[in-house]
Amino acid sequence: MSIRGKAFIAGAYEHPGRELPDHSIPRIHAEVALGALADAGLTLVDVDAYFCAADAPGLGGLAMADYLGLRVRYTDSSDMGGSVYLSHVGHAAAAIAAGKCSVALITLGGRPRTTSLRAPGQLMGAPPEAGFEPVFGLNVSAVYALAAARHMYRYGTTSEQLAEIKVAASLHAQHNENALLRKPVTVEQVVSSPMVSSPLHRLDCCVVTDGGGALVLVNEDIARGLDRRCVKVLGHGEAIEHSHGGWQDITVTGAVRSGRDAFDEARVTPADVDYVGLYDSFTVTALLAIEDLGFCAKGEGGRFVLDGALQAPHGVLPFNTDGGSLCNNHPANRGGMTKIIEAVRQVRGEAHPAVQVPGCEIALAHGTGGWLTTRMGNATVILGREDA
Amino acid sequence: MTLPAPVPDITPETETFWKATATGRLLIQRCAECERCVWYPRFLCPACHSTDLLWTEASGRGTVHSATVTSRGILDYKDAGSYVLALVELDEGPKMLTNVVECDPAEVFIGQRVEVVFHDTGAGVALPRFRPVTEAVAIPGA
Numbered sequence: 360m361s362i363r364g365k366a367f368i369a370g371a372y373e374h375p376g377r378e379l380p381d382h383s384i385p386r387i388h389a390e391v392a393l394g395a396l397a398d399a400g401l402t403l404v405d406v407d408a409y410f411c412a413a414d415a416p417g418l419g420g421l422a423m424a425d426y427l428g429l430r431v432r433y434t435d436s437s438d439m440g441g442s443v444y445l446s447h448v449g450h451a452a453a454a455i456a457a458g459k460c461s462v463a464l465i466t467l468g469g470r471p472r473t474t475s476l477r478a479p480g481q482l483m484g485a486p487p488e489a490g491f492e493p494v495f496g497l498n499v500s501a502v503y504a505l506a507a508a509r510h511m512y513r514y515g516t517t518s519e520q521l522a523e524i525k526v527a528a529s530l531h532a533q534h535n536e537n538a539l540l541r542k543p544v545t546v547e548q549v550v551s552s553p554m555v556s557s558p559l560h561r562l563d564c565c566v567v568t569d570g571g572g573a574l575v576l577v578n579e580d581i582a583r584g585l586d587r588r589c590v591k592v593l594g595h596g597e598a599i600e601h602s603h604g605g606w607q608d609i610t611v612t613g614a615v616r617s618g619r620d621a622f623d624e625a626r627v628t629p630a631d632v633d634y635v636g637l638y639d640s641f642t643v644t645a646l647l648a649i650e651d652l653g654f655c656a657k658g659e660g661g662r663f664v665l666d667g668a669l670q671a672p673h674g675v676l677p678f679n680t681d682g683g684s685l686c687n688n689h690p691a692n693r694g695g696m697t698k699i700i701e702a703v704r705q706v707r708g709e710a711h712p713a714v715q716v717p718g719c720e721i722a723l724a725h726g727t728g729g730w731l732t733t734r735m736g737n738a739t740v741i742l743g744r745e746d747a
Numbered sequence: 748m749t750l751p752a753p754v755p756d757i758t759p760e761t762e763t764f765w766k767a768t769a770t771g772r773l774l775i776q777r778c779a780e781c782e783r784c785v786w787y788p789r790f791l792c793p794a795c796h797s798t799d800l801l802w803t804e805a806s807g808r809g810t811v812h813s814a815t816v817t818s819r820g821i822l823d824y825k826d827a828g829s830y831v832l833a834l835v836e837l838d839e840g841p842k843m844l845t846n847v848v849e850c851d852p853a854e855v856f857i858g859q860r861v862e863v864v865f866h867d868t869g870a871g872v873a874l875p876r877f878r879p880v881t882e883a884v885a886i887p888g889a
């Protein structure tokens with residue numbers, strides 16, 4: 360069985376806030392739920408399936424279903440860090456395809472900008488590696504930096520090449536009035552910004568923002584009855600990649616597997632993709648995804664991103680036209696939701712006119728959750744027009 | 748600057764490893780089935796899923812597989828300033844996260860030969876860190 364063409368994204372909503380000190384986290388979930396449902400022309404009463412990650416307040420989806428007053432017959436609160444929302448799109452589409460539900464709501468909300476950061480890996484109590492990583496001062500930017508340094512060593516990738524990814528995101532963000540950072544930056548500015556974890560500079564890192572987003576998926580019958588243009592889910596893939604007992608290749612992500620499964624299910628190839636939403640917690644995160652999803656050969660990412668390749672609307676691979684996590688938004692330290700939302704805007708033809716990809720028919724959104732070098736969640740979703 | 752030496756989380760699975768650090772020995776597990784060495788210590792081999800893992804004393808020598816000078820420490824490292832987080836490939840094969848110490852952080856490089864040193868946590872166990880191997884340093888057992 361395949362989910363191809365069985366489910367449609369009818370609603371997508373990104374919270375306009377980037378600093379929300381007076382919002383409770385449940386309220387953020389509620390606001391984005393209402394936003395996505397309004398976008399779809401549906402209400403909370405229509406929802407029969409609810410998806411959130413393990414960071415949502417309460418046990419699984421129980422507290423949020425209670426808070427929102429949902430009548431839920433299907434739920435999933437699995438977690439893969441920020442990539443999980445792409446995974447949830449796949450899970451919701453599978454549930455819809457199996458007739459388990461007809462209107463699935465996925466929400467994200469959080470406030471890392473106005474509350475203190477949680478330590479990595481401390482979400483659910485001590486994981487098995489707990490004795491062997493924090494004691495050496497592991498931090499998020501450092502494990503991404505280890506992958507970047509090794510990629511540079513092995514393939515000759517440069518800081519200037521990584522900077523091109525930030526430059527493209529910043530050129531896009533200038534058109535997004537909600538983006539946290541709207542000012543275009545140059546390669547020179549990126550590589551001369553303070554070093555955070557070598558070789559990653561401050562401007563290689565994404566923003567920290569409060570906020571959230573939500574999606575509504577529906578079955579074909581409901582999609583047909585809605586006035587709103589829906590986006591068809593064509594394929595999905597996911598993979599956990601990890602340290603293999605210490606034998607891992609830290610320059611390779613699970614996008615190799617999640618991407619292959621998504622392309623196979625969608626029955627398209629990288630050459631068919633008009634727009635990509637790539638997880639960009641750091642510039643290197645996007646670079647590895649470009650290679651591992653097959654948009655260029657392994658090790659060629661640094662050269663691939665030159666010459667405005669990622670810049671919309673006319674680059675060879677327009678990416679993150681909302682400004683991405685590097686400039687626009689990374690709500691709750693989880694950038695997967697906004698990658699799908701902007702991909703939906705692109706396929707609907709509703710991105711900002713300055714960055715709308717002409718004739719955008721096929722979009723790919725990809726998430727990399729958790730940590731490079733140690734263990735990561737990877738999820739890929741391929742979207743097409745309603746009539747695709 | 749001296750790096751913090753926080754006390755690790757010790758579980759029944761990792762107790763043998765940590766006890767050995769008190770006497771300056773780096774133990775790793777080797778799988779009796781597939782003969783791979785495994786890092787970090789655990790109940791079963793993640794490669795072949797055998798539960799027949801044997802403790803063995805590692806040489807304590809390795810090569811820097813990747814390294815970063817980070818100034819974004821959290822928790823116990825919040826005030827640690829700049830320090831080297833490295834992935835060291837042990838001569839036995841597996842790679843472990845650790846620190847490279849006793850040198851200028853800027854001079855750590857991929858491919859550099861390193862050897863283990865133990866930093867006492869003050870709680871009866873020590874953290875295995877690595878320092879560059881130089882001609883001037885006598886290597887115990889070498």
Ligand SMILES: [Zn+2]
Pocket residue numbers: 778779780781782783792793794795796797
């Ligand atoms: Zn084995």
